[in-house]
Amino acid sequence: MVFGLFKRKDPVCGMKEEKGKGLEKHEKWFCSQDCMSKFDQALKKSQKHRGGSCCH
Ligand SMILES: [Zn+2]
Numbered sequence: 001m002v003f004g005l006f007k008r009k010d011p012v013c014g015m016k017e018e019k020g021k022g023l024e025k026h027e028k029w030f031c032s033q034d035c036m037s038k039f040d041q042a043l044k045k046s047q048k049h050r051g052g053s054c055c056h
Pocket of ligand 1: 010012013014015030031032035
């Protein structure tokens, strides 16, 4: 919630958010569809690994 104050960056390649560019998902910013799907895959893997018993 407080993170809205900060400039975001692509968690996959580390590129800084640019207005009017990229995509948004999971409250995060991605420079491209490619990075977004990479993040999605990593997320699915980690959720599978943990068994999904944590937060939701
Ligand atoms: Zn990227």
